Amino acid sequence: MPRPGLSELSAFVSIAQHRSFSAAARAMGVTPSALSHAMRALEGRLNVRLFTRTTRSMALTEAGEQLLRRVSPAIRDLEDAVDEATSAQHRPSGSIRINCSENGAREVIQQVLPTFLEKYPEIHVEFVVDTRLVDIVAGGFDAGIRVMEDVPRDMIAVRFGPEMRFCAVASPEYIERHGMPQNPNDLLDHRCIRFRFESGALFRWDLEHRGRRVSLDVGGSVTLGNLNLMVWAALSGIGIAWVPETLVSELLAAGVLIDVLPAAGPSFGQCCLYYPANRHTPPALHLFANAVREWAREQNERTPNPA
Numbered sequence: 001m002p003r004p005g006l007s008e009l010s011a012f013v014s015i016a017q018h019r020s021f022s023a024a025a026r027a028m029g030v031t032p033s034a035l036s037h038a039m040r041a042l043e044g045r046l047n048v049r050l051f052t053r054t055t056r057s058m059a060l061t062e063a064g065e066q067l068l069r070r071v072s073p074a075i076r077d078l079e080d081a082v083d084e085a086t087s088a089q090h091r092p093s094g095s096i097r098i099n100c101s102e103n104g105a106r107e108v109i110q111q112v113l114p115t116f117l118e119k120y121p122e123i124h125v126e127f128v129v130d131t132r133l134v135d136i137v138a139g140g141f142d143a144g145i146r147v148m149e150d151v152p153r154d155m156i157a158v159r160f161g162p163e164m165r166f167c168a169v170a171s172p173e174y175i176e177r178h179g180m181p182q183n184p185n186d187l188l189d190h191r192c193i194r195f196r197f198e199s200g201a202l203f204r205w206d207l208e209h210r211g212r213r214v215s216l217d218v219g220g221s222v223t224l225g226n227l228n229l230m231v232w233a234a235l236s237g238i239g240i241a242w243v244p245e246t247l248v249s250e251l252l253a254a255g256v257l258i259d260v261l262p263a264a265g266p267s268f269g270q271c272c273l274y275y276p277a278n279r280h281t282p283p284a285l286h287l288f289a290n291a292v293r294e295w296a297r298e299q300n301e302r303t304p305n306p307a
Contacts (some may be wrong), residue, residue: 006078008042011035012050014073016060016068017140028261071127072140077280079289093122094284100145102129102227103244103270107161108145116291123284131225132195136275141283143275147268155274158289160296163267165245169257173237181240184214184264191239192218193230205242207264218242231257273290 014024015035025032038094043050050064060068079095098105105127113125128141136144144151147164151157168187181187184207195203202223205216220239224230227243234241234257251257259265273292275285 004042004045006037007302009057009071010075011038012042013068013072015039015051015058015204016064016072021058023186027109042169064070068140069138073137073279073306076142077243078142091122091253092120092287093274095124095126096143096282096284096288097126097128097141098145098273099128099130099134099139099141101131101147103164103247104145104147105129105271107271108273111195112288112291112295118282120287123287132199134268137279141287142282143273145271145273147270148272149269151272151274154277156289157274158292158296159272160292160299161246161271163270165253165267166206166242167245167248167259167265168240168242168261169231169234169248169252170240170260171235171237171256172258174234174239175258175260178238184209184216184261187216187240187261189216190218190220191222192220193233193239193241194227195218195227195230195242196224198225201232203242206266207261208266209264213266224270 011024011028014028015021018024020026021032021035021039025035028035039051046063046067049061050065050067052061109127112161117123117125133146133150134141134144136142144155148157148159168181174191178190181190184205187205189209192205197203202217205218207214207216221238222238224233227247230241230243231248231251233239235245235251240260245252245259248257252259273289275281275289281289
């Protein structure tokens with residue numbers, strides 16, 4: 001039986017990661033029909049079905065999931081080897097795929113990325129925002145950005161920024177109409193703006209009160225899957241939103257949002273960039289990690305030590 005070629009396996013990984021033939025075709029610069037033909041040929045050679053396709057959706061079969069877990073890291077290693085060989089003779093180049101939470105990537109994009117891309121214009125950085133905690137190696141990612149407590153122990157982690165603190169915020173107009181909650185349990189009587197993960201689970205609000213953690217399943221008429229939309233909903237007076245403080249610090253300072261329970265917001269540790277410790281680090285990722293380290297070091301030096 002003829003073995004699958006590298007081009008077929010690369011196409012398979014691209015389709016699986018994009019979850020779309022058309023999106024993978026655009027990324028690879030080929031036609032969707034060419035990719036479809038290549039996948040039919042690959043499935044024929046392997047004598048196994050890799051994708052379940054309908055007119056509206058595409059998903060990996062169990063066999064496809066298994067193949068992706070094994071092939072994706074190998075494809076990345078080959079791409080990294082080519083990038084490393086190229087970078088040895090020319091300016092640093094390559095691509096970096098980062099799986100991240102929306103809020104975790106915000107500061108890196110604002111503070112690190114502009115200078116980094118100006119210094120290394122041949123390096124391409126892709127951020128994939130995901131509310132799920134994924135296996136970055138199996139998912140074909142080079143790195144991830146999450147809160148430190150969510151990072152697997154076998155990863156190299158580069159911490160940055162202040163500890164992440166959540167806060168319950170509302171507009172002055174909402175507080176004028178509905179009153180100010182005095183303790184976390186009062187939130188159960190308010191209109192809260194809820195967050196739903198891609199997994200379908202609703203985010204519970206974990207607050208602190210008198211030294212104890214209080215976990216609430218709040219109610220409300222609006223549920224969103226995007227933090228920025230939650231902030232906009234709060235600004236519109238719809239209800240109280242539970243969001244990272246860094247996302248609303250300027251709005252709190254301007255008085256257009258109010259932290260309704262300032263003593264109740266717990267800290268969840270620092271965010272960090274993380275990547276596998278047991279694999280060769282691609283040159284592009286090595287440079288990017290160093291840029292994050294340098295920014296974090298400068299940030300720490302500017303932060304005065306507590307008296």
